[in-house]
Amino acid sequence: MHIPETPGAISAVLVATVAAIALLACQTDAADDVATEGEPDAEHEESAEGHEVHWSYEGDTGPAMWGSLDPSFAACHDGVRQSPVDIAGAVDGGESELEIRWQAGDAEVIDNGHTIVVNVAEGSAISLEGREFALLQFHFHHPSEHTVEGSAAPIDIHFVHAAAEGDLAVIGVFLEAGEADPTIRSIWDAIPSAGEAPGALAAFDPNALLPEGGSHYRYPGSLTTPGCSEIVSWVVMADSIAVSQEQVDAFAAIYPMNARPVQPLNERTIELKQ
Numbered sequence: 001m002h003i004p005e006t007p008g009a010i011s012a013v014l015v016a017t018v019a020a021i022a023l024l025a026c027q028t029d030a031a032d033d034v035a036t037e038g039e040p041d042a043e044h045e046e047s048a049e050g051h052e053v054h055w056s057y058e059g060d061t062g063p064a065m066w067g068s069l070d071p072s073f074a075a076c077h078d079g080v081r082q083s084p085v086d087i088a089g090a091v092d093g094g095e096s097e098l099e100i101r102w103q104a105g106d107a108e109v110i111d112n113g114h115t116i117v118v119n120v121a122e123g124s125a126i127s128l129e130g131r132e133f134a135l136l137q138f139h140f141h142h143p144s145e146h147t148v149e150g151s152a153a154p155i156d157i158h159f160v161h162a163a164a165e166g167d168l169a170v171i172g173v174f175l176e177a178g179e180a181d182p183t184i185r186s187i188w189d190a191i192p193s194a195g196e197a198p199g200a201l202a203a204f205d206p207n208a209l210l211p212e213g214g215s216h217y218r219y220p221g222s223l224t225t226p227g228c229s230e231i232v233s234w235v236v237m238a239d240s241i242a243v244s245q246e247q248v249d250a251f252a253a254i255y256p257m258n259a260r261p262v263q264p265l266n267e268r269t270i271e272l273k274q
């Protein structure tokens with residue numbers, strides 16, 4: 001990935017980044033489909049040729065088939081740095097090179113046909129290994145996509161950040177069953193019904209969804225949805241936050257299964273940073 005030197009180049013990269021995010025979280029067509037069709041099954045993507053490609057989490061459009069659904073999804077089958085992975089055998093990666101600088105702001109909650117997405121206001125960012133990434137949105141998977149020594153959490157959150165160069169850094173947080181979480185309650189309460197406008201969250205602070213400990217796993221990977229682009233610096237927090245079983249059940253009632261299975265680690269190393 002080259003470093004853009006002109007404003008035009010930067011704009012082009014930003015457009016490419018937005019396209020990558022659309023693939024990741026399916027915000028574009030799917031949100032419209034939900035609004036117009038009134039059904040939460042709007043599992044379509046724009047292919048490189050501009051036609052819609054249906055994908056899902058089961059059957060003949062499920063994860064095992066993604067790579068053959070469209071040429072632009074080839075990395076889902078042919079990639080060698082795919083995500084999620086099972087986190088096991090992590091090596092000592094030394095001190096954290098992650099600085100989280102999120103801030104409160106207005107946010108909106110949408111159902112994009114694949115998950116619930118919270119789009120955040122500009123201004124939140126991270127520094128990861130000396131590079132800047134801006135927080136765009138976060139969303140949920142049930143069960144968790146990453147696993148730890150073979151075990152999935154009930155839910156995980158993916159906080160999606162983009163660099164000016166067009167690549168992404170995603171921070172994963174596991175949600176384990178325990179006490180109810182008031183921040184999750186505020187998000188679930190704002191989920192729009194089919195055909196409704198996005199839910200609004202005023203002065204929403206994403207820091208409330210971070211675990212107390214800063215230890216995290218680091219490895220290079222991909223988007224976990226088609227086209228599975230291998231442009232993601234993954235950060236998976238070692239500690240989790242608690243949500244109630246009722247809160248898990250409320251999400252599962254909308255998305256009973258929206259997790260891609262774990263992928264081969266291949267030649268990669270997972271580092272644990274303190």
Ligand SMILES: [Zn+2]
Binds near residue numbers: 139140141158224
């Ligand atoms: Zn995700």
